[in-house]
Each structure stands twice: as C-alpha cells, then as structure tokens.
Amino acid sequence: MPGDHPLAPEVVTSGVALTVDPPPVPPGRADGVRRLVPGLLAVAGATAVAFAVQHVVPGLGSTTVAVVLGALAANLGLHRTALHPGTAFAAKRLLRAGVVLLGFQLSLAQVAGLGLGGLAVVATTVTITFFGTQGLGRLLGLGRARSLLVATGFSICGASAVGAMKEVAGGDEEDAGIAIALVTLCGSLAILALPPLRGLLGLDVTSFGSWVGASVHDVGQTVATANRVPGALTAAVVVKLSRVVLLAPLVAGVGLVRRRALAAAPGRRPAPLPLFVAGFLAAIGLASTGWLPAAALGVAHTGQQVLLTAALVGLGTGIHLKVLRRTGGRALTLGLLSWLLVAAVAYAGVRLTGA
Template identity: 75%
Template sequence: MTAGPGSSTTSTRAGLLARLPAQRDLLPGLAVVAGATALSFAAAHLLPGLNASTAAVVLGAMLANAGLHGAALRPGTAFAARRLLRIAVVLLGLQLALPQLAALGLSGLAVVVITVAVTFTGTRLIGRWLGVPPARALLVATGFSICGASAVAAMKDVADGDEDDTAVAIALVTLCGSLAIVLLPLLRGPLGLDPAAFGSWVGASVHDVGQTVATASRVPGALTAAVVVKLSRVVLLAPLVAGVALARSRRAAASGTAVAGRRPPLVPLFVVGFLAAIALTSTGWVPAGVLSAAKTVQEVLLVAALVGLGTGIHVAVLRRTGGRALVLGLSSWVLVAGVAYTGVRLLGS
C-alpha cells in the first residue's frame, strides 16, 4: 500500500515533536550557563588581573562542588561543554591566516614547532613515568602544548578518555595559565627580555589565547608579538590531532583491536571546520567587520563552554587523582616555559 502525500508531513511533525522535550531539557542548564558567562565577563572587567575563561571554570566548579549542579541542569551544561566548545574551536580558525606564519619568519616558526613538539612529547613521557593514565596524559600534553581548553576539546574523542580525564586536563591548564598571568611579567626583568621578546615567549608558552592576551597586556609593547606567535601555535592543533588519530588507527589495525564496521573519522568534523575557517580567512575575502563579530562570538561561546566544563571538575575526583596529575601539569608548564624561553633567546622571534 502506497503512503499518501500527507504521511511524510505527519512523520516530520512527529519527529519535531519528539525532539521538543529534549530541547526543553537543555533550557535550565543553558540559562545557568548564560548567567555564569555574564558573571565571568563582569568579573574580568572589574578585576583586570582576572581572565574571563578562568572565572568561567571557577564558577562551573563552584556550582558542581556546592551541590547546585542538579540533574535538571546537566543536559544544558553538557551541551555547552561539548557543542558550544566545538563551535568556538571552529570560529577560532577565523582568527588565523596562513600569512601569519610567513610573518613569523623561519626562526619564529622554529621556536613554535620545537616548543610544541618537545612539550607534547615530554609531557606524555613524564605522565608515563608518573603513572598518569595515558588518555589523561595525552589531554594534558595537548592542552599545555597548543591552546588550553580548546585543544583538550579537539583531542578528547581521539584520546578515548572519560569525563574525569577531560575535567582534570581543563583544571590544570586553567590553573597554570592563571598563574602565568601573574608570574611571567615578574620574570621579564630577571630573564632579560625586551617587550617583543617577552611577547614571543608568552605566545609560545601560555596555554589559552585569552590567558596569552591577559599576560602580554601587562607589558607595554608585548601584545602584538604574543598574539602572532600564539595564533601560529594554534595552527598546529589540526595536524597534531590528525597525527595522533592516524597513529592510533594504525596501531589498532596492526593489533587487530579495531571494531568491525565502526570507523570513526580520522579527524573530528569540527577540526575540519577549524581548518576550513583558516583557509577562508587566508583568502582575504571575509570583511573585517565579520571577522571582528566572529571573534566576539567565539570568545563568548568559549567562556560559556568553560562554565559547562567547569561543572565536571569535582574536588573528590582531583583528590582521587592524587598529586600525580598536579605534578604532571606543573612539570608540563615548566617544560613549555623553559623550551620557549630557550628558543626565543637562541633563535629570536
């Protein structure tokens, strides 16, 4: 019996109605995320030393550990932590353009590549030595070597870890990035760095883009170099994720552990979107006003996503982790700062 012309319309309506309860479930959590996001920006405005990203993670963690993150809020905060963060990563690509790499020169590019490679490899080795779970060590290594929470989000699916692994990695990059805002400007004089060199050091060593801007802004004349170096470092996010995914896929195939009929994408779709955004910006066709608006949206979405991620940070989980993850994070922070400083001193920027 052939279905009538109204059957497809009926099924479409049924599908939309089926989705409505799930969408309504998101509203309480997203409302809390929106309020916490506004509070984070307000706090950053009132306290110049405070970064909105840091405030967002702290507010999210406070909700969770105060027992205020109830079941009604979890669908919305999870949506923010996963979907909004992925959109923010894609929009981050619109802040990058391939000519920025050319502006760095070979020496500046070498500093960026060496810093990322040594930090990523060294952090994973230290994690293995400390006995930190491999997925957690991989996420920490990615966050510290590239761009904090955005990098952790990009590597999350490839790492095949759990929510605790992600929460710990986010907590560590937030902690150390916040410490960098305070400590790195104090070290500029003793380390003998002029403003441009200091900016290059900050761009090559501080994790999150917002933390980089906050740190470099404390030294007049350092911000431009810091942003150029930092965004050039972010460009390495996609090849790093793709390289790890390819290596794991080959190991799984060689050991026969791959699941038949289940072939996850080599690179997560939003990382492909990130690369496409870089390519689009590099054409020069996107109006400056659009890029500026996209940058604002990206910053807001990232802070909102960090509120959601912050709700996954539980003091009990950090206690169960013991001091090993904290030692790993601090070691990675010292490693990235030391390698970047050596590179800036030896190779220039």
C-alpha cells in the first residue's frame, strides 16, 4: 500500500501516488561492527579483571595477567567462534594503537641521559640477543618466523614487540602464540629470580636497575622486578624504554629485508615501515619537544596501559597448549637460552661500563 513504509515519501504522478523506497543501507560495515561486539565485550571484561588482579597483587602486571586470561579462555574452550572477530581486532588494531601511545612515554632526552656507556649496553644487548636467538632457533630446527618473533620479544619488549613484528615477519598465529607464551613465562620468572641475585652478582641498586631494564622483557615485568629492590625503579625504566625505541628500526629493517626477498614473488609485499610504527616514532618526537602538558602525557600513559592490556588478552587467545606440546622442548629450550643470553650480555655490559 502506498505510504505503508514509514520513511517512504510519496510522489504524485498523473494523479497516482507512487511510493519511493529509501536506498538500502549497505550491510557490510554495520554487520562487521556487530560481529566485533561479543569479542570486544569479553576483552573489556578480561581487561578489567587483569587490572583488578594487578591492584590486589602488585607483582603481577596487568599485561601478564591479560595473556594468561586469554590463554585460559582458548584452552578451556571458552573462546567461542562468536568471540573471534573481536579478540582478533583487539590483538591487531588495539595493539597498534597501544604501541603508538607507548611512544609518549619516551623522549630523546631520556635516551641521551643514559650516556655512551648506557647506550652501548642497550644497543649491544638488543643486537646480540636479536641475532643470537635467531641463530639458536635455526640450530634447534625451529622455523625462521618463529625464531624471529621469539628473538624480538626477548630483545625488545616482550609480547608487545611480538605483536608488532608479526606484521612483517610472515609468521602465523601459532608462531606468535608460542613466542608470547615464552616471553610471558620467562619474564614472570625474572620477577622472582633476579632480585635475590643482586648481592651474589655484586650489583649496587642503580646497576641492578640498569641490568633489569636491559634484560627483562615486558615493561610491566621490568617494573615489577625493579620494584622488589627499593631505589632501582628509575634506572630500570629509563634503560627499558630506551630498548623499546629500537623496536621501530628492527621492524623497519626486517620489513626491508622481506620486501627484497619477496621482490620477485607474486602477491602483496610487507610495508617497509608499518604505519603504526611511524606513529610510534612521531609520538616519541612529539614527547621530546616538551610541548605536551603533564596531564596529556598522563592520559596517554593510561590509555597505553589499557590498550596494550586489552590487546594482550586477544593475543593470549592464540596460545594453545596442544601447539606447545607439539613443538616439544625445542621452543621452551630456545626461550630459556634466549633468557640466559639477554641476562648474561646485559650483566656483562653493566659491569664493564658501570651503567
């Protein structure tokens, strides 16, 4: 009947009323957003739990708890198909946004404040761990992408770095899941293992903080470890964040190498520098100007913590125990050897330079 549609205007032509139906709404985007909602709600709930646990048990960082919650959901059959689009969105898109905001925690003045000795410790530790871990991975018979992701996580900043490097590494969810599981395990063990070693290794409080910052993987794990020795936190955070700066050149370098390797191959080549990594560098540059008020930097810091925690819930759903069992002891061996490598190189650097 004419006019039955509540939004349908009537056009009168030769005395006959014609109903003009409104143009249909393209279903693609709206349906895509609706598909994200269940998973994002689950991620939001897990993120809230992660921060609550951190508040009750300060030694457990929200990011570590987030990875564990995601892995539990995956292995207990709670990560249902309806949740996958939302958790995948968190693992990819929210991670990128969190990495960009991480740049606002850094400034070139902080990096320069380390001095030549501190910068040498950071650069040497990252370089030897990054390439040494990949070499160990080849000796153990692990794939190139898997070894690369483990090397990135242990040399830079844990699960966040694994997620960032996955963009250009050419690995799959299984490779990323194994790398994240290893850096989470070893970084959590560091919180317990490193503080009792300070006296045995002859490190004063500042040197211990520098050692922790140069060797522990995730930013949250670094803070938790250093907090166990009063006075060590400042040195640990400055050194750790200086390591994070090297995430951008590492990702860019791997991207360029892969583009050249795939130059003759059909298909889409990885970007030499992902857009979010460029955003990360821009954030560092902006923070270095001193133009941003403390309140704005505080908001960026809080946003970064929330986004990375949410992203690590999503990344945690990619950790499957059956995959770890199938890999056998090789992946675990690589993780433990990489942990020993980064700790030994960082310790030698701190003792030699007095950083």
